[in-house]
Amino acid sequence: GSFYDDVGNIEKSEHVIRGERLNTDPLLETDPCPGYMWWDNxxxxxRLSWPIYMDWPVGMRYEHLDPEAS
Incomplete structure (x- = not known):
């Protein structure tokens, strides 16, 4: 078997490790979500697609993998 994760779709990315939310991390220090740089006021x-920084996702977690599978 194999896994497919659409990390940009919250319904199809069950293996994505997510950070804390605004109520516990108001500065979003542990939730590295995509953001945009603010240039020239x-x-x-x-182009808006160029000055983006992407620290997301933190990682992926897969459990019960077969170490003998190739």
Whole structure:
């Protein structure tokens, strides 16, 4: 068997390790979600897809894997 995780879809990414939420981590220090850089006081004409930083996901967790599988 194999695993498929669509990490951008919360319903199809059950193996993604998620950080804490706003109620316990208001500065989002443990929840590395995608974010955008703010250049030239918001007046930058740079494509929005370029100044993104992506620290997500923290990791993936798979349990009960067969160590003999190849």
């Amino acid at each position: 918001g007046s930058s004409r740079t």
